[in-house]
Amino acid sequence: MKKLKIFIPLFLFVVNPVLSQVLSVNKTSIIQNNKVKGNYLLKLKEQFVNQNEIQSLGIIKTDFSAVVLELEALKILTKTKIDIINDKISGLEKSSNNVLNGEQKKRLKILKEQKVKFNKNYNTINSLIFKAENIGVNFNKDAYYNNQIEMFDNKINLIDEKLIETIDFTESIDLKEKLMRVRNEKDVFEVDYEKYKKNKLKKKSWLPSNNKFFRTYFFKTHYNKENDKTELLNSLSFFKSDSIKTINTELVNDILWIGRISFSSTVVIDSEDNDGDQKKEKDVEKLINGGGNFYIDYSVPIYTNYSKSIVNFYAFANVKIATDLKGFDNNIENTTANGSLGLNFLVDLSSNENKFNFSLATSSNLHYGTNDFFENLNLDNHLFFNTNILGTITIENKYRIALRTNLASEPNIRTEKVAFGIQLIN
Structure with missing residues (x-):
């Protein structure tokens, strides 16, 4: 226990600057759309810092809980951004039939640099999550995933209601784009959750204790x-x-x-x-x-x-x-x-x-x-x-x-x- 108490401030001392760097790097990239992704992160953090929500989700509040939850959110958003960049690179290469003009080459170079940066950020986030989880952060991941999916569903329903009510063409287009983004983010969460459940429930006959979930x-x-x-x-x-x-x-x-x-x-x-x-x-x-x-x-x-x-x-x-x-x-x-x-x-x-x-x-x-x-x-x-x-x-x-x-x-x-x-x- 003494070692843990000593290690907690040391861990936060190391994590905070790295986390700040990850967040600052992603300010102009991961959270480009502040109205969607910025508010999403803010709501996510507020939701889990609330003690009643913590109790209902089976989360044990520690010095790391807010850090880990924000990292989990950043991980999902980073992966989404990497997928978007890959699609853009693929689309640019296909549309030009491998013959790129100066502007397209410049755009392709920027996209590839962004991909390298986001992949590096993704690995950093994974490393920080692993370190945090292995020194005492304990929360119910099933409840966490289910809560996030429910949050996406509520958001989708809200956008659907606005789409029905609106008569403005421009607002309708914006709402449809927003709806697509939220559904994509929900899909990423659900895929990640299915992978987690598969690993968690998989029983291995050979070297059975090697599976940390089991x-x-x-x-x-x-x-x-x-x-x-x-x-x-x-x-x-x-x-x-x-x-x-x-x-x-x-x-x-x-x-x-x-x-x-x-x-x-x-x-x-x-x-x-x-x-x-x-x-x-x-x-x-x-x-x-x-x-x-x-x-x-x-x-x-x-x-x-x-x-x-x-x-x-x-x-x-x-x-x-x-x-x-x-x-x-x-x-x-x-x-x-x-x-x-x-x-x-x-x-x-x-x-x-x-x-x-x-x-x-x-x-x-x-x-x-x-x-x-x-x-x-x-x-x-x-x-x-x-x-x-x-x-x-x-x-x-x-x-x-x-x-x-x-x-x-x-x-x-x-x-x-x-x-x-x-x-x-x-």
Whole structure:
């Protein structure tokens, strides 16, 4: 929050001169017809600064709201102007059959220079909108587009009424031209809105979280993450295998770019008879449950089927960094560290109301670590594979019963047993 408060005035300090430059450049070009476009921008700004309108449209008023809305309007008008210039260039080239006199060449040169200028302005506006939206401006774009279209409709109806009432020929011609301009601007808005809706609602099976419009929905449906806030103590699991008991806690998790990052802790408890075999089992349990006393995991979704049926498939890749801290664990002599790169597959079967969920998951990982890490596992190779196999039954999305085992490239780390576990999910 402190960073945001510091960044807001800094952002406005940078944006205001650039925005002023964009507005000044467009005074004689974008808003050539002050009666139409100038009044349009003025009404647009007044409309959205009004607090009642803001509430009704679902807009959260911030220091950037007026800036962003004006930029959105300028973006539409700039695009309209670019299209008009393109039409003029095309018409000029066609009408002259590619043979231009001096006056036409001069006109064509001016139009092309204007096109370059407006394209540059358009890119600048897009960049400013992106920066503003990514530091906290939050408004309902659906409501924004719908409101603008309604505003155009009202304007069109008003012009139509004037056309019916007028008996002046010159005024009638002016009103018809004005009506055409407003309808063109409305068409641009509607096309832009359709593109937005298409991108917003498009579900991608491959790299699903890469779609920024759909990212929140993906993590809500796949990880039960209801908001953008960092979550604490998300899950607590307990596994028992013979005399070894393992407690794993996900301490904190959040969304980072297209993936999910988490920080977790693993505690392994053995019996009082801590012989060599139990020490080995304890180290293997830590490896299977995350890699050490503490570990950071970053997972990136690769594929999901978004099936409407009760059967779903999900695959993701993950990178994990783990450590065993000396003093935290009494069975190690030196602090160790290790990392892994994994590929995970899950298939689940859910009841109609998601009261029950049955899943089977595999997690295959390539491990590498420090010399002490391999010595504790009694391994000669400094690179090995391990695959965890996990079957679960989840009830009410809160309680989970699990059975777990593993397969490994090294015999020393194969448990050859099935551990039973329960998990509490926040």
